[in-house]
Amino acid sequence: MAQGQILAGFLAPHPPHLVYGENPPQNEPRSEGGWEPLRWAYERARASLDALKPDVLLVHSPHWMTQLGHHFLGVRNLSGKSVDPIFPNLFRYTFDLTVDVELAEACCANAREAGLVAKMMRNPGFRVDYGTITTLHLIRPQWDIPVVGISANNSPYYLNTKEGLHEMDVLGRATRKAIEDTGRRAVLLASNTLSHWHFHEEPAIPEDMSQEHPARYDGYKWDMRMIDLMRRGRTREVFQLLPQFIEEAFAEVKSGAFTWMFSAMGYPEIPGELHGYGTVIGTGNAVMEWNLVKAGLVRDARAAVSA
């Protein structure tokens, strides 16, 4: 078996509004559209992902928050209707996903070996969180690639940002090793919004884009500062600034997905490709891609042929 590798990582935020705006058959509510620039950003990300033809998508979601360690979906098939507890008016989505249990188990075992508390979720009635489902739909609406779903341990909130993100860093390295050992060609998805200041009341028509704008100017400026660094490949600076960004922009990257993803990729100093940026109820969302194949950091015969 060839050694597995990470082909790319995407910053892939999960506002259910984007699914609502798209009106896919799986989602019950109907909209008049909305948030088009962000949805078109995801269209570009989808095309990139398609060219990579990965074996598996790994997603770390802040809306499966666990208190006792880091958890991994561990049931081969999970299906049902996911109703967003915060936005039930926008997101009632029928899903059916396949889990790469072997890889999930390898991630879990490595995480334990690295000293983290880690657990496999084996209950077939489990309701997959809406962050995981939204990110997966937005990046791959065909649902034809197996996934590994990873919970967000609450350590950044319960302990502090530094200790929590250190755990995510360890989790990232454990994930990378599992991907290599199992021979998977993997894409990582960090399901995180950037600045997270938001409005507290919803417009009568949620998709009325005359109401959509950054909730706070300082949040917007922080997003641009971070995206600018990411686009220039200045990863070290991004991570130096991350705690301050989290603090001052109330950024959702605090939950750890972004750190997990970069740790797994080895914090590459390569330019991230911004597919698009937009706000959702005032929060800042960037769809970005770090393609390790294009950057020449990974040699991948299959992706090269298809690209």
Added chain:
Amino acid sequence: MSIVAAFLVPGSPLPMLRPDNLPWGRIAAGLQRAARALAAARPDVLLVYSTQWLAVLDELWLTRPECAGVHVDENWYEFGDLPYRVRVDTELAHACVAATRRIGVQSKGVDYDGFPIDSGTIVAQHFLDAEARVPIVAAANNLYHSPEQTEQLGALAAQLAHEQGKRAAVIGIGGLSGSILRDEIDIRADRIARTEDDQWNRRVLDLIERADVAGLRAVLPQFRAEARADMGFKHFSWLLGALGGRFYGARTHAYGPVYGSGAAVVEFTL
């Protein structure tokens, strides 16, 4: 007076999933005693607020006449499933949605098939009224609401129940101290995570039992900060609001740990 009974109950699913585990079984037994007291009060409606039903935009109220299903807790799935059935007093719930503008809060009803009822509401329903004989009015914990606003919401719900001529019981669902055990433990030896938390819990329960509302108001900010009280102890604010800030005593039916955090079943004397 329209409030005929009041209880604080824990929202952790552990006593429901594993009552055979002694520390959690004690809490389950306390909940069963509370259920008997609740039934004796013959309420027409339960005014329910669970710290685990989170909202961020607007205040949400259940407006679906009946919700039933099987929930799997996102933390404690390994211990089994949580079957549930709740019935909603939609007349009162709609009145609450319409009325919160008065206190500067925008509200929305939640009437969707498959809506994820939170573990806390399910656990309280299971122990206090498993057959769902009494309909509920359930309000979400908006993360941006202060304890004071939550008290106003509780007061509003009680007042509207009174206006509709209903005998209401108020139920605050949530924990005491919020420090948790972060490693796998022998569940038979569950304990309050920190001694200081245990002291805080006992102090707050003592003030509640003595109906020292002024004393409670004075120490709760410190309790919230020092003992990581579950969601700012807003389930108590809800209850206090519904009681008009007054009760005459309380009885603690159970107190103990649920994976390190504090849990108590408290019946108020009205």
